[in-house]
Amino acid sequence: MRRTTIALLAALEASVTALVGFGAAFVPLVLLWAVHFGMAVEFTVFLRAAADVWLIGHGVDLTVQLDPITAARVAVPGAGDPFPVTIALLGFALVSVTSGMRIGRRSAAGGHSFSGGIAAILVFGLAGFALALVSATDAARADPWQGALLPASVMALGVVIGAVGESLREASATDAATGLVRRALTILPPAVVAGARGAVRVGAGTAFGVLALAGVLVAVLIAIDYATIAGLYQTLGAGIDGGLALTVAELALLPNVVVWAASWLLGPGFAIGSGSLVSSSGTLLGPVPGFPLLGALPTDAPALGALWLVVPVLLSFVGAWLVSSDPVVSRDGDRAPWWAPLAGGLGSAAVAAFVLGLLAWWSGGAAGPGRLAEVGPEPWLVAGVAAATVGLGAIVGGYAAYARSARSSRPGDPADGGRFTYRDDEPEPAYRDDEPEPAHREFIWGADRRRDVE
Template sequence: MTSLLTRPDAARADAARPRPLVLIATLGGVLAALGPLVVLMAVGIIGWFATDAGVHGAPRDGMRVGALVWLAGHGSGVTVMGARVTIVPLAITGIAAWSMWRLGHRVGDSVSGHGPDADRISDGERDFTVPTSILLFFAGYAVVAVVVATLAAGSTADPSVPHVMGWTILMTALVAAPAIAVGSGRAAIWAAFTPPTVRAGAAVAGAVLRAFVVVSALVFLVALAVSFGDAATMTSRLHPSPAEAGLYALVNAAFVPNASLFTGSWLLGPGFAVGGATLVSPGAVVLGPLPVFPLLAALPAVGTPAGWVGALMALPPLVAAVSAFRALRGRALPWDQLALAGCGGGLVAGFAFAVLAGLSGGAAGPGRMRFIGPFVPDVYFHAMTACGVGALLGAVGVVLLNRRANKVWGLPDEDDAAATEPARDPAGD
């Protein structure tokens, strides 16, 4: 009987043996795709039953709707009553990105034992663990996306598989790849070789972008709360049942991130359009007939806004300055590197926001509704200017704070220390 027991040394060897990288990374991509997909399909079934108690159609119809919503979050677009709808519900995209990050981090942690260790990586040994894991993760995710798009396709929906693949590549590069690198520990090793100025600039970029997106969302929510009565009136015009009203609220919630990015473009000055020949900006508001969509109740009244509205355009540079100041405070860098990190990080944050604003728009119906979204070229210029200048001012604030602290403690400034330091003889005398 004792011969059937596993020896302790064999058990330790099995525990130390790393799991197959191909299986871990591919399965991680598959699970990252299936998690949000299964939830949305379940919501689709609940919605199918809640609308008419299952009198019309079958449960697979609700599952198909959930799959189409998941595909729409990956840029597939859908055809509704012959009209092409390409605007992406960014809340669905955010859920998919969160799932990618969580599973990607777990994949990275599971494959951390593969490849060379930290010392050999530092010595310059090639390490293909993270790139291989990223490719396999993408392969697993892409297979699920293609299968779902094929099964959900039909004459009434027609999701675009190339667009889904393009968004999958983008999300893998921006979300899954960093998650795998962080989870595997490689990101910390690579960051150690990065100049301090670059690390500080990256911290500024992340802080400015997060803060500006949050402020834009808060401004939108305040505007929607002020016009909540109009939003409720829009919903009542559809005469929905309580269950249908709840589902309609979920549909609107899926586009709240889009509306927040629209608001950020409005705060920057260029504004956005809600259909052809329309303009919503701090200087003028020109609108036409609008669909019955409660989020549109937050739009300002047609005409020239009040004078105080233009003062809100000071928010983007102010937010950038405060965020850069908080990100750079306490970093032991010379004044020129602090300024470079602040300005460079602000420019990167402005560029990133403009990219997100460009992804937030699209077609929402036929005719004049074929374009809804920010005016992207103008947003690029205004975002990079506002965030770059604001972050530079925040960095200048850190420089002044450091010099004041040095004077209080009787320490010489960096420039003074460099000027008073005796010159050294190259020969060492």
């Protein structure tokens, strides 16, 4: 496919993604304007509000200044002063990253991943810059340059993941970016590449395993406390239109809640306001906003408590056990060095700490004035605990696999189970000039003979 066609298709898909995200915030607000306010309020207020929600969903900070009447109704200390809103509604970012991965895969498969990725990133950056300029008012204002860079960075993250994954998966891909990735991999020693690949698989797999379990816990808590959540809906008296807007906001916040639940599993927990803490060792809450989804917050210490820390240890142990194959063995009995499982475990710890710490940082921030200036987990604590638990499990699992392979006999021994591995840097066995090379050579352990199968 031609470079221009791929770039145009990528730009078109990025534009549709931006419109879908903006529409998800705009449609409920339009219903509020038409039904709840009877079209009495200026329409541009809701248009700007939808733009602000889209920007917040991609990590753009918003500076809010409430009017004196609204600040008095809120009755929160500091509500009359300008305050930042820095918490990202990760539901919008998740949609953009998913679209970026699809764009990256399609562009790499077409042979022009660089052109397609740049087109999509530029479109998203321009959309964020335009929305930041259009939505700027005295009541709420976003930095236009931040509005351009952060949405573009979210799209770039998805594009890079999709393009690199497609480049490594498809051996026939021949575009420039794919060639650059493969040349970089060939420069590094094979052992380093294999170790890094294993560390990424174990660390990222454990991190997403913890997030998956956290998602299950969130679903269970929502099902158990459904009556409390429904009661909060009724107490707010939002009606059908307001309930729809609340539901969209909760869906956008749901990925944040899953990350908070993962932090709860790891032990550091998360805060809903200054001085509060929700963790697996106990819960300390002050006044909580009447957001219906917060009705699922645990109020007591769980039965297992700190034993939830076993989860990342077990996941990383199993991952290291499965990923750590038998060490490469040559005919002279060379084996992988003793420190290989240690290096793999430390690499897995670093990957898991990066993934979970970054998500913890991205999922929290300031959500309002006063106590709401601190919402979410502490990123450094989450990263530290993730590194310790995942590293412990990965190192033990790696050495367990190493010890298992060490108990195996040398290649060529009948007890070796018929498995023979040549090192990649050693030549294949030579044949005589007058002997045709067999199509397949089968070694039979336990018998002093060799059979060639044509």
